[in-house]
Amino acid sequence: MNTQYWLMKSEPEECSIDDALAAPGASVPWTGVRNYQARNFMRDAMQVGDGVLFYHSSCAEPGIVGLARVASEIRPDPTQFDPASPYFDPKSSPDKPRWLLRDVQALKKTRLIGLPELRATPELAEMVVLQRGSRLSITPVSEAHWTFITRRLLGD
DNA sequence: GCCAACGTTGGC
DNA sequence: GCCAACGTTGGC
Numbered sequence: 001m002n003t004q005y006w007l008m009k010s011e012p013e014e015c016s017i018d019d020a021l022a023a024p025g026a027s028v029p030w031t032g033v034r035n036y037q038a039r040n041f042m043r044d045a046m047q048v049g050d051g052v053l054f055y056h057s058s059c060a061e062p063g064i065v066g067l068a069r070v071a072s073e074i075r076p077d078p079t080q081f082d083p084a085s086p087y088f089d090p091k092s093s094p095d096k097p098r099w100l101l102r103d104v105q106a107l108k109k110t111r112l113i114g115l116p117e118l119r120a121t122p123e124l125a126e127m128v129v130l131q132r133g134s135r136l137s138i139t140p141v142s143e144a145h146w147t148f149i150t151r152r153l154l155g156d
Numbered sequence: 157g158c159c160a161a162c163g164t165t166g167g168c
Numbered sequence: 169g170c171c172a173a174c175g176t177t178g179g180c
Contacts, residue, residue, distance in 0.1 A: 009178090034176090035163075058178055115179075133161045135177045 004050045005141040006041070007129050008068070008104065009057040017054050017066035020106035027071050027105040031079045032087045034099060038138040042102050043074050051146055052104055055129070057137075063114035064149065072103035110153040123148050 008030065010016070020028045033039050052068035076097035079087035092098035118124055128139035141149075 011178095037163095062179070135162060137177085 004045065004047065005053070005143060005146040006046065006050060006070070007053040007055050007064070007127075007139050007141050009055045009129075009137040011058045012056045012065075013059070016056065017106060017109045020054070020066075020068065020104070021109060023106075025071075025105065026107070027103045029077070030101045030104050031077050033077065033101065033137060034087065034089070035136065038136050039100055041138050041140065043100050045140070046070050046074075046102060048073065051141075051150075053141060053146075053149065054104075054106060061112055061114050063112050063118065064110070064153075065112055066106055066109045067150065067153070068104050068106045070102055071105035074100050074102055077101040113149065113153065 010020075012019075014032075015028055020026060030042070033042065048070055050070040052070060053064045054066040054068045056062055056065050076094070077087070077099040079085040080089040080092045080097065080099045081094055082088055087099075089098060118127065118130060124130065124145055127141065127145055128134060128136070
């Protein structure tokens, strides 16, 4: 299957693009997804090597802040088993894990393309993340949108 | 902190 | 299976 593209939201207070780039191998486990649709995107559709728009959410300047790639196969999210974690899920068990993750490798910090800029760009109006009421932390990005955004970011 | 929008839960 | 109540997301 061809390379696909995704937008993945992270709260910078939890894991910013700088945090990801500073991690060993610039790779971080994408913990904390607790939404079935987002989980299913990771489990069923993502492939190693897919492109990722790294997005900061729940912060002063939400928007795209970097580029990344899907860096691992799917595996259980260990935070669901940790009673001390805010992501603990008492209904999940190691023999039948409910929540899954992939590793995401940060490739590059870019300038911010903030939400206002995204919304002001007609070419991007159809992006899933911009749709009314969209709350999914992982959304697919079309190749056209990926190309438009990466060109704008990388200036080629 | 507010609140719109959406997802999940659980009684029936 | 319906749907009201509740919880969460996330921009502002």
